[in-house]
Amino acid sequence: MRIRPIMIITATAAAIATAGGMATAATGTPTATPTAQSKPAAAPAAPAAPAAPASGGGSAATGATATPAASTVTSTTTTPIDAGTVAGILASCLGSEASQYQAVIGVRAPVASSDTDGVVVAVDSAGQYVQCESKGDKGTSMSSPATFINDRLWGTGHLVEFFDSFSTPAGAGQVLSLGAGHYTADVAKVTISYGDDATEYPAVMAGGAFAYTAAVSTGANANFPPAPYVHAYNADGKEIYNQKTQPTVKNTHP
Numbered sequence: 001m002r003i004r005p006i007m008i009i010t011a012t013a014a015a016i017a018t019a020g021g022m023a024t025a026a027t028g029t030p031t032a033t034p035t036a037q038s039k040p041a042a043a044p045a046a047p048a049a050p051a052a053p054a055s056g057g058g059s060a061a062t063g064a065t066a067t068p069a070a071s072t073v074t075s076t077t078t079t080p081i082d083a084g085t086v087a088g089i090l091a092s093c094l095g096s097e098a099s100q101y102q103a104v105i106g107v108r109a110p111v112a113s114s115d116t117d118g119v120v121v122a123v124d125s126a127g128q129y130v131q132c133e134s135k136g137d138k139g140t141s142m143s144s145p146a147t148f149i150n151d152r153l154w155g156t157g158h159l160v161e162f163f164d165s166f167s168t169p170a171g172a173g174q175v176l177s178l179g180a181g182h183y184t185a186d187v188a189k190v191t192i193s194y195g196d197d198a199t200e201y202p203a204v205m206a207g208g209a210f211a212y213t214a215a216v217s218t219g220a221n222a223n224f225p226p227a228p229y230v231h232a233y234n235a236d237g238k239e240i241y242n243q244k245t246q247p248t249v250k251n252t253h254p
Helices: 083-100
Strands: 072-075 101-108 118-124 129-135 138-140 160-169 174-183 189-194 200-202 204-206 209-217 228-233 239-242
Touching: 083 101, 083 118, 083 129, 083 138, 101 129, 101 204, 101 209, 118 174, 118 209, 129 160, 129 174, 160 228, 174 189, 174 228, 189 209
Parallel strands: none
Antiparallel strands: 072 209, 101 118, 118 129, 129 138, 160 174, 174 209, 189 200, 189 228, 204 209, 228 239
C-alpha cells in the first residue's frame, strides 16, 4: 500500500523554461543548509522504554529493555536509466503522446518496491511536465491525466510545484520514498529533509524539474516513514522555500 503524505501534495509554480539534456544520477550526499549550523541537528531521541518486569529479559542491572531504532534514511543514491529504457518508460506511461515529451530526468532509486524502482520526468514544448514511475522498462503515473498544468496548484512564492509523492513498502523493515516536481528560474538548488532530522539531501535537478528517492529503514517502533520536506535555495545560497514552514496546498482555481 502506498502512503501519500498530504503535506507533500503541495503547490506553487510559474511557467518554466524547457530543458536541454537529461539528468541521470545524483550522489545522494547530504548537505547542510546554508543558513544552518555546519552540523545539522540530529533527530529527537526516542523516549526511553519502560522498565521490564523482574522476571523479564531486560538488563540485569536496570531491568530496562532496549529502545528500538526510529526510522532512518539509509540511502538517497540514484543510478542512471539509459536513454533507450527511458524512451520505453515514457511510451508505456504516455502512449501516443510520448513523442511530444523530452526526458530531463531518468533515475533508478536505491531500493525497489513491488511496482516502482525509479522515475522519469519529461517536459513538452509548452513547458508542461510529466512524471512516470518506472519498474524495469515500464512506466506508470499515479495521476490522471499524466501531464501536469504548471499553475494548477498555487502557494506562497510560486516557486515549486509537486507531482506524485509517496512512500511504499520495499521489503522487510524498509520503504521507498519517491517524489518529483518542477521549479522556477529563481531556484538554484533543491534539497530534501526527512521528518525531524535537519539533514538535507540533494535532489536530482535538470531542465526545471527535480526528483528525489530514498531508501528508509522504518525500524521496529516506526508505524510510518518520516515525511519528506522540500527546501529551495537561490543562487546566493539563501533558502527561499521551506515546506516545513510555508503554506501548502492552495488551489485558487474556481
